[in-house]
Amino acid sequence: MRILVVGGGTGGTILANNLARRLSAEIRTRKVWLTMLSASDKHMYQPGLLYVAFGQMTPDQLYRDQASLLESCIDFHVDPVEQFELDQNQVRTKSGKIHQYDILVIATGSRIVPEQIPGLTEGAETFYTEASAVKMFKRLREFQGGKVAVVVGVPHKCPIAPVEVMFSLHDYFKARGIRDKVTMKYHYPIGRIHTIQNVAKWAKPEFDRLGIEYETLFNVKEVDVKNNIVKSEEGTETAYDLLIAIPPHKGMEVIENNNLGQGGWIPTDRYKLTMNGHDNVYVLGDTTNLPVSKTGSAAHFEAEVAAENIAAIVKIGTPVRDYDGKVYCFIEAGHDRATYAMFNYLNPPDLKAPTKPMHWFKMAYNQMYWTSVRGLL
Amino acid sequence: MTTQTETPIDATANDDLQRLVEFAQLVTAARDALSDDMVTRLSGAISEGMNLLDRLTRNEGLMRLLQVLDRDESQYLLIALSEAIHATSKDIAASPPATGGLGCMLRVARDPGAQEGVRLLAVLGQHLSHSLREQHRRGG
Numbered sequence: 001m002r003i004l005v006v007g008g009g010t011g012g013t014i015l016a017n018n019l020a021r022r023l024s025a026e027i028r029t030r031k032v033w034l035t036m037l038s039a040s041d042k043h044m045y046q047p048g049l050l051y052v053a054f055g056q057m058t059p060d061q062l063y064r065d066q067a068s069l070l071e072s073c074i075d076f077h078v079d080p081v082e083q084f085e086l087d088q089n090q091v092r093t094k095s096g097k098i099h100q101y102d103i104l105v106i107a108t109g110s111r112i113v114p115e116q117i118p119g120l121t122e123g124a125e126t127f128y129t130e131a132s133a134v135k136m137f138k139r140l141r142e143f144q145g146g147k148v149a150v151v152v153g154v155p156h157k158c159p160i161a162p163v164e165v166m167f168s169l170h171d172y173f174k175a176r177g178i179r180d181k182v183t184m185k186y187h188y189p190i191g192r193i194h195t196i197q198n199v200a201k202w203a204k205p206e207f208d209r210l211g212i213e214y215e216t217l218f219n220v221k222e223v224d225v226k227n228n229i230v231k232s233e234e235g236t237e238t239a240y241d242l243l244i245a246i247p248p249h250k251g252m253e254v255i256e257n258n259n260l261g262q263g264g265w266i267p268t269d270r271y272k273l274t275m276n277g278h279d280n281v282y283v284l285g286d287t288t289n290l291p292v293s294k295t296g297s298a299a300h301f302e303a304e305v306a307a308e309n310i311a312a313i314v315k316i317g318t319p320v321r322d323y324d325g326k327v328y329c330f331i332e333a334g335h336d337r338a339t340y341a342m343f344n345y346l347n348p349p350d351l352k353a354p355t356k357p358m359h360w361f362k363m364a365y366n367q368m369y370w371t372s373v374r375g376l377l
Numbered sequence: 378m379t380t381q382t383e384t385p386i387d388a389t390a391n392d393d394l395q396r397l398v399e400f401a402q403l404v405t406a407a408r409d410a411l412s413d414d415m416v417t418r419l420s421g422a423i424s425e426g427m428n429l430l431d432r433l434t435r436n437e438g439l440m441r442l443l444q445v446l447d448r449d450e451s452q453y454l455l456i457a458l459s460e461a462i463h464a465t466s467k468d469i470a471a472s473p474p475a476t477g478g479l480g481c482m483l484r485v486a487r488d489p490g491a492q493e494g495v496r497l498l499a500v501l502g503q504h505l506s507h508s509l510r511e512q513h514r515r516g517g
Contacts, residue, residue: 056413336413356408357408359413360411360413363413363416363417364417364419364420364423365420366417367420367423367424368420368423368424370424370425370428371424371427371428374428376431
């Protein structure tokens with residue numbers, strides 16, 4: 001049996017390593033071939049970008065060689081897929097190679113598309129790429145006071161990021177002794193300050209306590225870079241001295257180019273994690289159109305379920321488990337306190353008061369991530 | 378009477394409370410002593426240690442080697458090996474560089490110690506090639 005994993009991010013790597021462990025005997029005796037195709041030979045710990053934007057981490061701390069994270073029995077190639085030929089159970093790569101499969105896993109992730117909002121690329125700081133996170137930190141270092149506006153594009157990766165950045169900004173300015181010279185305003189596209197109701201319920205009094213202003217129903221329409229004004233679809237506008245944006249995201253171009261899903265999100269069975277209409281194609285992480293957060297955590301829990309099911313298919317001919325929508329998100333509530341949100345399709349999160357030990361748990365997880373992607377945690 | 382029956386209970390409760398206070402002080406002290414950097418370094422070391430341990434314990438060849446080295450009779454070999462490493466280090470440091478040539482080869486070949494060494498390596502090589510052939514024949 002040939003298992004092909006397309007994408008070497010969190011979901012793809014955890015799934016491949018998990019499968020390599022579960023099917024080690026079958027791979028050794030050449031009953032199973034496990035191949036991974038990725039666009040890069042490097043693996044980035046993406047949640048670390050927020051720390052880079054606040055000078056708490058440097059970019060080199062976010063990377064590992066992808067090959068060093070994979071079990072040795074995984075046939076790894078840096079050769080991104082350009083064409084998915086699902087009817088023929090094969091893909092074509094950039095180098096022109098054809099890889100056939102019996103089971104395909106698509107975990108290509110997502111990308112930022114700030115260009116969808118006029119003026120956003122030029123006018124706003126972001127932290128969703130290494131370069132932009134470093135740039136944002138330099139800008140923050142130079143900032144001496146004024147109006148800071150934070151706007152949120154949709155859909156976007158890491159739903160907790162907008163509130164985290166507010167708390168981090170508050171602590172950053174406070175540590176520099178300029179908090180009283182800064183006004184902070186948060187803008188969110190729906191009718192409350194966070195899409196997850198209990199997060200909104202928890203964050204609102206925190207914002208009030210910290211003196212953070214907020215405006216809901218603010219869908220970013222454009223940024224007037226010349227006059228430093230950000231305008232909403234709803235007709236309101238905010239003047240700023242420093243604009244920070246959570247940029248809108250789309251799925252990868254290769255998904256759109258192959259008509260696998262609108263916006264680059266593949267229609268996926270919420271329990272089986274298979275692509276609708278293709279029982280031998282699994283979809284993981286940001287690439288799905290599932291109603292769960294686009295986070296590494298969701299990709300992780302999905303990868304565990306998909307790996308268990310694929311291994312069961314190899315061994316007994318049928319999948320054994322359903323994905324319940326589990327997501328576990330750390331929430332940094334500043335530079336030294338954190339809490340977490342755990343939820344699934346049926347149960348909303350129940351947020352606890354932020355604590356320092358929880359912040360350390362997050363700090364520890366930043367390191368333990370490398371153990372996690374190797375399929376150990 | 379009332380005082381007599383209540384005193385031991387109060388004392389126990391106070392004792393428990395005191396222990397709780399001490400434990401809380403310990404936690405607070407640890408909390409105050411730690412920093413983000415320390416937690417990061419510590420968890421990084423634990424993470425890498427876990428990965429290493431995982432790789433080692435799933436390495437079939439290494440596990441077999443450890444089992445063999447753990448046997449009583451292997452202890453002689455290990456002790457001999459460690460002594461040989463120590464002696465070799467001293468001998469090499471004390472002896473002049475080899476002059477080369479056939480004469481030198483003959484002198485080495487005539488040395489009973491060198492002959493013992495060659496015999497040891499030959500026996501090791503014989504067992505090694507036999508085991509390798511067997512494993513390839515069985516397909517791992």
